[in-house]
Amino acid sequence: xxxxxxxxxxxxxxxxxxxxxxxxxxxxxxxxxxxxxxxxxxxxxxxxxxxxxxxxxxxxxxxxxxxxxxxxxxxxxxxxxxxxxxxxxxxxxxxxxxxxxxxxxxxxxxxxxxxxxxxxxxxxxxxxxxxxxxxxxxxxxxxxxxxxxxxxxxxxxxxxxxxxxxxxxxxxxxxxxxxxxxxxxxxxxxxxxxxxxxxxxxxxxxxxxxxxxxxxxxxxxxxxxxxxxxxxxxxxxxxxxxxxxxxxxxxxxxxxxxxxxxxxxxxxxxxxxxxxxxxxxxxxxxxxxxxxxxxxxxxxxxxxxxxxxxxxxxxx
Amino acid sequence: xxxxxxxxxxxxxxxxxxxxxxxxxxxxxxxxxxxxxxxxxxxxxxxxxxxxxxxxxxxxxxxxxxxxxxxxxxxxxxxxxxxxxxxxxxxxxxxxxxxxxxxxxxxxxxxxxxxxxxxxxxxxxxxxxxxxxxxxxxxxxxxxxxxxxxxxxxxxxxxxxxxxxxxxxxxxxxxxxxxxxxxxxxxxxxxxxxxxxxxxxxxxxxxxxxxxxxxxxxxxxxxxxxxxxxxxxxxxxxxxxxxxxxxxxxxxxxxxxxxxxxxxxxxxxxxxxxxxxxxxxxxxxxxxxxxxxxxxxxxxxxxxxxxxxxxxxxxx
Numbered sequence: 001x002x003x004x005x006x007x008x009x010x011x012x013x014x015x016x017x018x019x020x021x022x023x024x025x026x027x028x029x030x031x032x033x034x035x036x037x038x039x040x041x042x043x044x045x046x047x048x049x050x051x052x053x054x055x056x057x058x059x060x061x062x063x064x065x066x067x068x069x070x071x072x073x074x075x076x077x078x079x080x081x082x083x084x085x086x087x088x089x090x091x092x093x094x095x096x097x098x099x100x101x102x103x104x105x106x107x108x109x110x111x112x113x114x115x116x117x118x119x120x121x122x123x124x125x126x127x128x129x130x131x132x133x134x135x136x137x138x139x140x141x142x143x144x145x146x147x148x149x150x151x152x153x154x155x156x157x158x159x160x161x162x163x164x165x166x167x168x169x170x171x172x173x174x175x176x177x178x179x180x181x182x183x184x185x186x187x188x189x190x191x192x193x194x195x196x197x198x199x200x201x202x203x204x205x206x207x208x209x210x211x212x213x214x215x216x217x218x219x220x221x222x223x224x225x226x227x228x229x230x231x232x233x234x235x236x237x238x239x240x241x242x243x244x245x246x247x248x249x250x251x252x253x254x255x256x257x258x259x260x261x262x263x264x265x266x267x268x269x270x271x272x273x274x275x276x277x278x279x280x281x282x283x284x285x286x287x288x289x290x291x292x293x294x295x296x297x298x299x300x301x302x303x304x305x306x307x308x309x310x311x312x313x314x315x316x
Numbered sequence: 317x318x319x320x321x322x323x324x325x326x327x328x329x330x331x332x333x334x335x336x337x338x339x340x341x342x343x344x345x346x347x348x349x350x351x352x353x354x355x356x357x358x359x360x361x362x363x364x365x366x367x368x369x370x371x372x373x374x375x376x377x378x379x380x381x382x383x384x385x386x387x388x389x390x391x392x393x394x395x396x397x398x399x400x401x402x403x404x405x406x407x408x409x410x411x412x413x414x415x416x417x418x419x420x421x422x423x424x425x426x427x428x429x430x431x432x433x434x435x436x437x438x439x440x441x442x443x444x445x446x447x448x449x450x451x452x453x454x455x456x457x458x459x460x461x462x463x464x465x466x467x468x469x470x471x472x473x474x475x476x477x478x479x480x481x482x483x484x485x486x487x488x489x490x491x492x493x494x495x496x497x498x499x500x501x502x503x504x505x506x507x508x509x510x511x512x513x514x515x516x517x518x519x520x521x522x523x524x525x526x527x528x529x530x531x532x533x534x535x536x537x538x539x540x541x542x543x544x545x546x547x548x549x550x551x552x553x554x555x556x557x558x559x560x561x562x563x564x565x566x567x568x569x570x571x572x573x574x575x576x577x578x579x580x581x582x583x584x585x586x587x588x589x590x591x592x593x594x595x596x597x598x599x600x601x602x603x604x605x606x607x608x609x610x611x612x613x614x615x616x617x618x619x620x621x622x623x624x625x626x627x628x629x630x631x632x
Contacts, residue, residue, distance in 0.1 A: 047568075085548075085549065090549060090550060093549030093550060093573065093574070095525070095549075147574075209411070224567065233401065233409030233411075234406060234409060239567060239571050240571070241571070242567075242568040242571045242572065243566075243568065244568075245566065246564040246566045247566070247567075248562040248563065248564055248565075249562055249563065249564075249565045250559075250561065250562045250563070251540065251555060251558075251563075251565070252363075252558040252559065252560075253579075254555055254577060254579035255555050255556070255557070255558045255579040255580065255581055256579070256581060257409065257579060258409070258463075258578070258579045258580060258581055259577075259579045260576065260577070260578055260579075261570060261576070261577035261578075262574070262576055262577075263569075263570035263571040263572070263573060263574045263575045263576075264571065264574060265571055265572060265574055
């Protein structure tokens with residue numbers, strides 16, 4: 001089958017990949033559409049040392065099992081289900097887990113992918129394939145209110161107007177916080193303005209150390225130090241993006257201002273699917289381009305060289 | 317008067333310092349004893365760019381005001397009392413504050429020091445001068461249970477067996493957590509063992525990613541990365557020590573493991589004084605040496621060149 005594989009030499013579109021064999025508890029999905037995430041770009045740069053088929057944002061048709069014939073998305077953490085961490089209700093942190101398209105498990109930039117049946121969620125008919133690709137990153141945005149339940153009324157700043165910043169901003173706007181998105185691209189900020197979300201160009205904004213919550217979606221090391229300039233003492237910094245390798249950083253502001261820093265990764269799929277079905281979140285304006293799977297290298301080139309929003313791979 | 321001043325050229329014992337003039341709301345204390353803190357060492361190395369008389373751990377006799385003639389210690393954050401942060405009950409984070417011996421306010425390595433009367437706490441008679449010097453750092457240790465109220469039963473690791481690590485460990489042991497102190501000095505760990513606290517030599521311990529809470533008291537940049545190796549997913553890292561300048565660091569573990577990082581600085585004086593008065597915390601074994609104030613340079617030499625615990629300055 002056709003698949004996008006990350007090899008030691010780099011990214012490669014293979015036409016001769018073997019069709020995946022489902023492991024115990026797994027089913028095979030026929031992939032319809034997939035999305036390229038900043039994490040994919042980082043993986044190509046060496047983050048996590050991943051080798052295999054990339055892709056953790058995708059929608060497909062289940063070929064077997066109790067969802068056979070239905071359109072589904074898959075949670076990406078494939079937990080063992082038996083260890084103390086799983087028993088404690090945190091399968092997303094199972095130390096034995098694989099992560100689809102990220103850690104020891106092939107992903108969905110392929111005509112077919114094998115995933116645990118327990119990880120599947122059915123997509124309502126009126127949610128398009130394009131929209132369904134956003135369930136995984138949108139769930140990651142919904143992880144923020146699950147970690148900070150008292151967002152209402154809080155002065156909140158999202159740093160970064162890229163793919164994840166856009167989704168986090170829309171989700172936070174549903175939770176009653178006083179929200180401003182600070183970014184570097186007026187055309188991306190305009191998408192949020194059209195939804196009534198307050199925005200500011202970073203070059204024109206003056207950090208005021210008054211934010212209760214800052215969500216760093218910049219994907220850059222400088223985002224953390226910028227966040228320190230916006231946060232009030234005892235404020236909360238949510239880290240949503242990882243940066244490959246070590247960065248020079250001073251953590252002294254965390255101690256001096258007694259900040260709280262919360263790492264935030266994968267989130268609940270249920271609220272994300274509901275938000276797309278009920279149209280409380282609109283992802284359509286975030287789609288920059290669609291490439292056939294065979295042109296995945298051009299799609300990656302698009303993501304890394306132009307100020308893109310979401311670039312999709314059409315597999316159907 | 318005699319005082320230890322940090323000048324652009326370095327640390328200097330001056331015999332001709334003018335006696336401090338109390339500002340509005342301030343009283344003058346005749347200092348009896350003071351302690352050298354890791355922060356003092358960092359200040360000498362350029363942290364905060366402080367110039368003036370050092371010293372934020374001290375006990376003295378109030379010369380004027382409602383505590384005149386009484387033996388007192390002073391909280392070190394000198395807040396404005398009028399801004400929104402003060403009104404919100406966080407004077408320790410007042411953006412207009414000075415900090416005694418640290419930020420725009422002369423400290424207590426001197427025969428006399430002027431401090432806000434509102435910051436004073438009376439020391440019970442049976443607490444010695446030596447012990448009273450520990451109120452400020454011990455209060456900083458009591459900040460941890462004030463920030464993490466549910467410590468009971470939690471698997472907790474203190475990294476670092478130095479001055480602050482010793483105090484944090486004794487305070488945490490009072491709060492029912494399952495505590496291990498990991499350090500590099502068997503003679504310092506022995507002090508904790510004698511109090512029934514479990515310890516481990518870093519060179520002999522294997523990080524197991526099972527700790528619910530790690531308190532970093534190492535005062536080194538590597539402490540943070542070591543903490544990541546001990547913490548379970550979704551665990552809590554308490555940062556107690558600041559390091560001058562930028563350090564190369566990867567924050568990816570915070571995101572991947574959804575860690576919570578809490579900066580922790582100054583704490584409540586009341587519990588610290590009570591712990592000393594009721595002898596639930598024992599600071600006497602932590603005293604390494606006593607130097608006359610005039611020999612302060614030798615005292616600093618002692619702190620920076622030998623694996624010292626607390627070095628005191630005798631001012632009386």
